[in-house]
Amino acid sequence: MYQIVAKEDVTPQIHLLEIHAPDVAKKAQAGQFVVIRLDEKGERIPLTIADWNRQKRTVTVVFMEVGKTTRKLANVKAGDSIANFVGPLGRPTRIEKSGTVVCVAGGFAIATIVPIARAMKQAGNRVISIMGFRTKALMFWEDRLRRFSDQLIITTDDGSYGREGVVTVPLKELLEGTQKIDRVIAIGPTVMMKFSSITTLPFGVDTVVSLNPIMVDGTGMCGVCRVTVDGAVKFTCVDGPEFDGHKVDWDELMARQRTYLDEEKRSLEMWQQEQAGG
Amino acid sequence: MAKLDLNRVPMPKQEPEARSENYDEVALGYSDEEALAEANRCIQCKKRPCVQGCPVGVDIPEFIDALRNNDMPEAVRSLKAKNALPGVCGRVCPQETQCEEVCTLAKKGAPMAIGRLERYVADWELNHQNDSNREVAPATGSRIAVVGSGPAGLTAAADLAKRGHQVTIFESLHVAGGVLMYGIPEFRLPKRIVQAEVDYVRSLGVEIKLDSVIGKTLTVDELQEVGYDAVFLGTGAGLPMFLNIPGENLNGVYSANEFLTRINLMKAYLFPEYDTPIKVGKKVAVIGGGNVAMDAARCAVRLGAGEVHIVYRRSRNEMPARLEELENAEEEGLIINLLTNPLRFLGNDQGWVYGMECIEMDLGEPDDSGRRQPMPREGSDFIIDVDTVVVSLGTSPNPLVPSATEGLNTTKRGTVIIDEGTGKTTKAKVWAGGDIVTGAATVISAMGAGKRAAASIDAYLQGK
Numbered sequence: 114m115y116q117i118v119a120k121e122d123v124t125p126q127i128h129l130l131e132i133h134a135p136d137v138a139k140k141a142q143a144g145q146f147v148v149i150r151l152d153e154k155g156e157r158i159p160l161t162i163a164d165w166n167r168q169k170r171t172v173t174v175v176f177m178e179v180g181k182t183t184r185k186l187a188n189v190k191a192g193d194s195i196a197n198f199v200g201p202l203g204r205p206t207r208i209e210k211s212g213t214v215v216c217v218a219g220g221f222a223i224a225t226i227v228p229i230a231r232a233m234k235q236a237g238n239r240v241i242s243i244m245g246f247r248t249k250a251l252m253f254w255e256d257r258l259r260r261f262s263d264q265l266i267i268t269t270d271d272g273s274y275g276r277e278g279v280v281t282v283p284l285k286e287l288l289e290g291t292q293k294i295d296r297v298i299a300i301g302p303t304v305m306m307k308f309s310s311i312t313t314l315p316f317g318v319d320t321v322v323s324l325n326p327i328m329v330d331g332t333g334m335c336g337v338c339r340v341t342v343d344g345a346v347k348f349t350c351v352d353g354p355e356f357d358g359h360k361v362d363w364d365e366l367m368a369r370q371r372t373y374l375d376e377e378k379r380s381l382e383m384w385q386q387e388q389a390g391g
Numbered sequence: 392m393a394k395l396d397l398n399r400v401p402m403p404k405q406e407p408e409a410r411s412e413n414y415d416e417v418a419l420g421y422s423d424e425e426a427l428a429e430a431n432r433c434i435q436c437k438k439r440p441c442v443q444g445c446p447v448g449v450d451i452p453e454f455i456d457a458l459r460n461n462d463m464p465e466a467v468r469s470l471k472a473k474n475a476l477p478g479v480c481g482r483v484c485p486q487e488t489q490c491e492e493v494c495t496l497a498k499k500g501a502p503m504a505i506g507r508l509e510r511y512v513a514d515w516e517l518n519h520q521n522d523s524n525r526e527v528a529p530a531t532g533s534r535i536a537v538v539g540s541g542p543a544g545l546t547a548a549a550d551l552a553k554r555g556h557q558v559t560i561f562e563s564l565h566v567a568g569g570v571l572m573y574g575i576p577e578f579r580l581p582k583r584i585v586q587a588e589v590d591y592v593r594s595l596g597v598e599i600k601l602d603s604v605i606g607k608t609l610t611v612d613e614l615q616e617v618g619y620d621a622v623f624l625g626t627g628a629g630l631p632m633f634l635n636i637p638g639e640n641l642n643g644v645y646s647a648n649e650f651l652t653r654i655n656l657m658k659a660y661l662f663p664e665y666d667t668p669i670k671v672g673k674k675v676a677v678i679g680g681g682n683v684a685m686d687a688a689r690c691a692v693r694l695g696a697g698e699v700h701i702v703y704r705r706s707r708n709e710m711p712a713r714l715e716e717l718e719n720a721e722e723e724g725l726i727i728n729l730l731t732n733p734l735r736f737l738g739n740d741q742g743w744v745y746g747m748e749c750i751e752m753d754l755g756e757p758d759d760s761g762r763r764q765p766m767p768r769e770g771s772d773f774i775i776d777v778d779t780v781v782v783s784l785g786t787s788p789n790p791l792v793p794s795a796t797e798g799l800n801t802t803k804r805g806t807v808i809i810d811e812g813t814g815k816t817t818k819a820k821v822w823a824g825g826d827i828v829t830g831a832a833t834v835i836s837a838m839g840a841g842k843r844a845a846a847s848i849d850a851y852l853q854g855k
Contacts, residue, residue: 136608150565156657156666157565182666197565199602329652329667332563332604333789334573336631336646346640348630351790365640368742372642376668383663 114194118171123253126178127221128187129163135170137200143228144206144323144355147174148331150197151185158182159328161354162201163224172200175224180377181384202331203354206321208232212295213239215287216262217280217309219301220246223254225323226300230261233298239263241294243283245305249274280305281312288316296321299358303367310358322358324349326369340366397500400429402507407722411692414577414660417719418482426511429504430459432496440493441505446839447546449473451490451505454512467516470509475549475592476542476838478517478584479571481510484835485713517587527595528555533852536561536619537597538605538792541569542834543625543825545592546841547848552595554849559619561603564656569627570826571834573656574648576686578693579716582655606791611799611821620855621848624807624816624823625841628831629789633782634678638736643672643744647679647687647783654690669694672778676700676747678733679783680710683831685720687781692723699725700775704732704752709762730754730765734772736780747775785831792827806830814844822848 119131137147146161164173178184189195206229214233218226223244234240242262246252247270259265266283267275276283280301288294297320299309306322313320326338331350338349341362347353403419404410410417421429433455441451450469457466470477486492486506494502533556537544540562548558566572571585593599605611605626614622631646633639650669653659657667671694677684680703691699701720703710706729710717721727730752737746751771754763788805800808800817807816807823814822824840826832 136603140608154658154665197602199563199565199604200607202604202607329649329657330564330573332607333629333791335649335652336633337649339640341640346633346635351630365742368642369640371742373668373670376662376670380663380666380668 114196115198116194117189117191118169120189120191123175123221124251127175127251127253128178129173129175129224130186130189131166131171131173132195132198133170134172134198134200137172137198138165138167138170141165141172141201142205143208143232144225145201145203146331146354147172147198147200148202148328149174149186149195149199151182151189151195153196155185155196156182157197157329157331159202159325159331159350161222161225161323161325162228164228172198175221177221181381184381184384199331202350204352206232206298206355208236210237211319213241213292214296214298215284215294216240216242216258217284217297217299217301218242218244218258219280219305220251222301222323223258226298227254227257227261229298229300230258234261241287242266243268243280245269245280245301246274247271279308281308284309285312288313288318294318297358298322303363303370306358307361307363307367310361310363314359320358321355322361323354324356324361324366325354326366327372340369395434395496395499396432397496399432399501399504400425400507402504407724410578411723414693416581417578420514421507421511426508427459430455430508433459433503434495436495438495440495441490441503444490444493445473446489446835447474447842449490449509455503455505455508458508458512463512463515463519466512470512471591474509474838475546476588477509478513478588479542479580480835480838481506481508481513482580482584483575485833487714489835513584513588517584525594527553530557531555531852533557533620533855534559534618535621535623535848536614537623537625538611539563539569539625539627539825539827540567540589540599541571541625541627541825541837543627543837543841544569544623545589546838547623547625547822547824547845548597549592549595550842550845551848552592552597554845556849556852558597560597560599561605561609561614562599562601563604565601566656567599567601569625573652574683574686576651576655576690578689579686604791606795611792611796611818615820620820620852622821623814623841623844623848624792624821624827625825625837626789626792626827627837628786628826629791629805631782631786632784634733634784636733636735638738638744639782641736641738641744642742643670643778644736644780644782647677647683647781648786650687650781651683651690654694660690660694670779671696674698674700674775674777675779675781676702676733676775676777677781677783678702679785680705680712681783681785682712682716683785684781684783685712685716687783688725689720689723691779691781692725696779700728700777701725702728702731702733702747702749702775704730704765705762706730706754728775732765732767737774743778744780745776745778747777747780748772749775786826788827788830796821804830812843813847814840815847820851
């Protein structure tokens, strides 16, 4: 069992859990993920690592409520435990001095981009960050990302904070601007990563994305996380999760992510009825 | 002595109509009378070919003799002296190509039903508290890390623990048992049997650490740094192999690993009580002719598919599946499409598979495997309507440990290179065995490899 050391409701739907997991804390690096399972009947789901504290031997994950598992996870309190917490999985982000790096994050992926921006900054890069949200109420960690960014651009779809619009607009402006952009790292909803990659393609800028397909074991065994990259089948859990955004078959990935929509809905509804009844 | 009975006592089974709607075990096991009758067929011949035929060298005549003398604790002791997992082996070993194939009785009639008797003895022990075989040698002070808790790892751990070494198993999943838990279905190998045998290994003093992915959570070098005197790698099968034909990533196309892991490990057949879902349509095609393909197809039947096909590119003679499994599958209504090879999968605009284009095959000259090579018959392509496909072509070795371990050499296929006799790898103080060495093979061959490596590790530690 793995104990929850701290819990924070980052926004009403986005939550942070700091979990006591000494082995994972010792090894965690930016860009990696964990697989968790809540209880005996639970499913295994991947969550990206938002932070770690090697002294406190804890790992922090940030997640958004989507289906039954993430809603149940949102009900977990400090002091509670979850059944399984495995990691760190996947390859870490390639951190090197490239020059100017643009870190683009959408929604709750801000939590994933912060340790990457931090590592990029520590490696001597100039870091420009773009964070996008649907609306101001969903925004979080502006201060944390600003700490590791030479420049920070915020967008909201409805214009309630920062610039109105989506992240690809300022991204394109940066690429068209006078300063040379050496690398782009885009993490967020699949559609946002797809369009960020489409935006950078004509400029020929190295673009890294972090894919989030369905996973089961997460350790290179089941093969459900397969994606097509540059015409070849890759397994996200062991070959990724980061890939060249210009070479990912986005439409295939998005179709595969929809495999269990009906079942996820049914599972969530049944759980909600149980909650209401009990 | 009564006249020799050339026919073995049949194994009672659930009727096909009933069992295709449940996950309960298909083969029901011998009653006391049936076991005794079968045991009495053994002529206790001097040559004991069955012992030679067993990869872990079980003293088969001894345990059978104890059984018929009604000394069940002795039967258990004899069996477990060589095999820590008899309840598993009695159910899933291919005895017909091992101990039973070479049985002296096979020259005249049906060989002894050794597997069924092994299962009977193991099940007797489960139902009777019996601590007769927990003897372990005095502690040696040596520490051994076993990576993976499948058949190879459990066997190596049990043997080493019995010799007084302190053993820790590192398992990446949330339960111990490896392929016995995620791969083989409940109706062929009940999970409570696996867990009882895992508990037996624990009772020998073996510690099992779950959620520990060696190569990620800890590396082999770190295990050595923290003081493990020897490391055994039994990490098993890795990523599934695919056909590499168009449409293989359509929704509804599973690897057998994913399909079976969802069902067996995650209990998707009990969705939504359990959270992990699985989607099985009306017409299912399973590609491949091995035991795993049979398991997947029989799961599909139980999940309510109306029509389940096994699609295999060679003929029945070349099928790697056990005859017993093929018969069980056919009794449950599976349709076997032999000499048929898929060319591509057809998908709708939502990305779901709806059909499979296949071509008929003819058998040509024998290939490298000694089997007649299937050759496509030109112009014979046709389309099968399917809404679910399970690709069951085997697996490649799991890359996590080799890719994170300096000095551990692998073949081009990714399997770990060992010395055949000892299981020693190219890295000092590291041994390996099972699917990580051989590629996908049987439970018992992995156990044999675990046993050989344990003997070599023990000899090395004693010589230190």
